[in-house]
Amino acid sequence: MQRRTWVPIATGIVALVFFALPSEEPLRGFLPDWVSLVLIYWTFALPARMMVGMAWSVGLVVDIVSFGLPGAYALSKAVLVYLARVLALRVRTYPLWQQTIVVLGLLGIEALILTLIDFIVSGDLSGLQRWTAVVVGALVWPVVYWILRRARHLARLGH
Amino acid sequence: MNRTRSSAIRGLSLYVLLSAGLITADHYSPVVRQIFQFAAVIGVPVHFLASLPSTVLERMQGKLEPTDQLRRNYAALREHNLILQARLHRFEFLESENIRLRRLLSAVPATAEKVTLAALVAVNPDPKGQAVLINKGSADGVFQGQPVVDAGGIVGQVTRPGMFRSTVSLVTRENQGISVQVARTSLRAVIYGGGRNRPLRVLYLDRNSDIRTGDLLVTSGLAGRYPAGYPVALVTAVERNLSESFMNVAAEPTSYLGSEREVLLLWLPALDQPVASDLLDSEGELVD
Structure with a gap:
């Protein structure tokens, strides 16, 4: 059977487009970081193949696309995938609700890193909506998980 | 392991x-x-x-959209255009008079700026929502710190110019200051952004300063970043507290903050270039 490695890449690109999608004012702060969710999924599914360097490059692309501080998302995504790799084998045996809690923790750590970088560079601690986005991200995790598992079966990528 | x-x-x-x-x-x-x-x-x-x-x-x-509504819109816009044109004629007259009077005072003539229209890209560059993306970049001569305005007034400044796209930080961005003056009294102040969905704040104004709700704050041009005279905000609340030496002033931005489709990029004549003195030199008798 032929493996389709382009599927994870395609899901990453879709997540990037979702990340850049415009949103109206009341909704804006509550949208989760889709790129992080996709990275977490693929790291849990294929911990041996997801490298920290890959996550770093993805983060750099997010930095460039979002016109943010170059290096900030790269750093946070690298740490995110590193932690997800450490946890991957254990998490795979968890039921979905327990996985959701782990995802909440991972997204929270990423938000903490981004907030710290913001604070060091510009000295403001604003951005409370970043934390609501963390909670929303964990809440949508089951849906993301389900969709990406379908994608993984389609790609015939095993463990 | x-x-x-x-x-x-x-x-x-x-x-x-x-x-x-x-x-x-x-x-x-x-x-x-x-x-x-x-x-x-x-x-x-x-x-x-x-x-x-x-x-x-x-x-x-x-x-x-139904045709009759389009027709109605067209008629309304035409009428509006006519009114604006009439006003512009008066403005042109005033401008020429202003230049003449300034020459008499041998003062620096108010310089005209170059302007380019930029469209907003329907994209969310900043998760904090304090920046918008425009479809002009360094290839069009956009530079960092460039002032951006719309029909309502100052929108913000370019913070990250890319090749073809740039981000504009809105005036509501936290800790971003603009030097302004009250249009009614020319009282000078600095106005700061308060963050998302929060009013702008005028800080360090003496308790006895003459400022009221409804006052229009316009750029003073003192910091050299924004041209003078563009509206920035309307004062919405003034709170005087006897136990403090400064008062709390809240204001609302007058511009549409990127909810309009288009914005204007301004190019100011460089401040260190003596544009003014060149003009005065040609008018021999004005130069001492």
């Missing part, structure tokens, strides 16, 4: 250092910033895809 983990940690710390290096380099080196301006090109297809739904929706709305 232990060895693989320690090597993984070493790998991670390499990337952490790399990121820290990038962040520092971006802060200090203009070359690195230039490289990222070029790299921003890879964002263009992503932004195109992300803005596709809203553009298509808008097109369809234009198609679906």
